[in-house]
Amino acid sequence: MPASTEAPTRVGAVSPASAAPAAVDSRLTPGGPGYRRMSFALFLAGVATFALLYSTQALLPLISGDFGVAASEASWTVAAATGGLALFVLPMSALSERFGRRTVMTASLAVAVTVGLLVPFAPSLTALVVLRAVQGAALAGLPASATAYLAEEVRPKALVTAIGLFVAGNSVGGMSGRVITGWVAQEWGWRVAVGVIGAIAVACAVAFRLLLPAPKHFVAGSLRPRVLLGTVRGHLGDPLLRRLYAIGALFMTVFGGVYTVIGYRLTEAPFSLPQGIVGSIFLVYLVGTVSASTAGRLVGRLGRRGALYAAGGTTATGLLLSLADSLWLVLLGLVLITGGFFAGHAVASSAVSKTATHGRAQASALYQSAYYIGSSAGSTVGALAFHAGGWTGTVGVGLLAVLGVVTITVLGTRAARAQQRLATA
Numbered sequence: 001m002p003a004s005t006e007a008p009t010r011v012g013a014v015s016p017a018s019a020a021p022a023a024v025d026s027r028l029t030p031g032g033p034g035y036r037r038m039s040f041a042l043f044l045a046g047v048a049t050f051a052l053l054y055s056t057q058a059l060l061p062l063i064s065g066d067f068g069v070a071a072s073e074a075s076w077t078v079a080a081a082t083g084g085l086a087l088f089v090l091p092m093s094a095l096s097e098r099f100g101r102r103t104v105m106t107a108s109l110a111v112a113v114t115v116g117l118l119v120p121f122a123p124s125l126t127a128l129v130v131l132r133a134v135q136g137a138a139l140a141g142l143p144a145s146a147t148a149y150l151a152e153e154v155r156p157k158a159l160v161t162a163i164g165l166f167v168a169g170n171s172v173g174g175m176s177g178r179v180i181t182g183w184v185a186q187e188w189g190w191r192v193a194v195g196v197i198g199a200i201a202v203a204c205a206v207a208f209r210l211l212l213p214a215p216k217h218f219v220a221g222s223l224r225p226r227v228l229l230g231t232v233r234g235h236l237g238d239p240l241l242r243r244l245y246a247i248g249a250l251f252m253t254v255f256g257g258v259y260t261v262i263g264y265r266l267t268e269a270p271f272s273l274p275q276g277i278v279g280s281i282f283l284v285y286l287v288g289t290v291s292a293s294t295a296g297r298l299v300g301r302l303g304r305r306g307a308l309y310a311a312g313g314t315t316a317t318g319l320l321l322s323l324a325d326s327l328w329l330v331l332l333g334l335v336l337i338t339g340g341f342f343a344g345h346a347v348a349s350s351a352v353s354k355t356a357t358h359g360r361a362q363a364s365a366l367y368q369s370a371y372y373i374g375s376s377a378g379s380t381v382g383a384l385a386f387h388a389g390g391w392t393g394t395v396g397v398g399l400l401a402v403l404g405v406v407t408i409t410v411l412g413t414r415a416a417r418a419q420q421r422l423a424t425a
Helices: 035-053 057-067 076-099 101-121 125-139 143-153 156-188 190-211 225-236 239-267 275-293 295-321 327-355 360-424
Strands: none
Touching (some): 035 076, 035 101, 057 239, 076 143, 101 125, 239 275, 239 327, 275 327, 295 360
16 A cells, blocks of 8 residues: 655644635535546445444354354453554544654554455454454554544535545445445355455445545644543533534444344344345445435535434334334334434534534544444344343343433433523623
8 A cells, every 4th residue: 555645734834725815715526637536535444343343243143153152242342342443543633643644544553454355264262352453453554544534634515525525435334344244244154254344344445545535634643642632521511512422422322232233133033044145135234325425415404413313213113113023113113213314424524524623633633433332232242132132122222222312412402502591691
């Protein structure tokens, strides 16, 4: 992979943005030069990230059978990856503040795809979990750096749409990874399946590095722990950011639990579907691609909080429909869960980038950390609930998480109204 040519601007130096006339905004905008290349590059980065991160999720029944373990133990191959990402996303965001977004994203993908090529050779469940944790830690350099890159390089009016396209790449990666692994594993086993995903991720990583435009508005920050901790404390002290972090975690708790367990439900009675068909169920991720990429229009119509209410209500409706023993109703439920989740995630993550006026990488990193903690919690708790109470238990966990989203959004609405009253008093 070619070495990065990114040259960070030193603190105190005049950046290209400040050197330009004040009336000229050189940031990217839809239809402008470089915007399509940037969008496609980050779309591919999103594809690689989610394809690798959730490469074992659709294969959990096969992994359980191969190693002779229960669903709750096999689910650690997913939880370890998302947990590793959650733990390392903040340190990686600090590195991106110092060395540049493109540099960190390139290095992260390089390490992650290398580990991805080793995963098929894991001799035990423990080794597989360790490799997946390392892979998740490596991928931590992508999410926060990508959203910070967009916040710096894209005009504010186009930011929700640009981040929605990156999130859409996540949905395509999650879908293609699960569908491909399902069919490949049915013929050749789960090890060959994850190897194929690793090879696809290598191709995405190379194309990403070749396509992504060099940043023009990045200004290097400090790696001093005191500065970093001060920035983190400032973000955590912001009530709006705290609410957005909690919303991201709760949405991902639903999503992580549902998609970790759904393979077990569909391979058991009354459905008893083969592995290839179960993998194809993840084609509903295409709904997430659409809902994430159109999140900007949803916010334009309903406002941010209205969009979050709509996303939460859609997700809850899908959870309730999935309780039926009809395969078609289960599929419709998954469509609604997926659409609601990706819309809510795109709205919340873009709101974080717009709310943070400094330390955007850290603000995004805290969101991503909360988001993937939610994924790990959902994977683990959802599997435990399934073991204890079947699919009804998993749905119960999801509904509680959606109730949390709605409650937090209501509190945010009340806080905003109180501020308006004070401002007009």
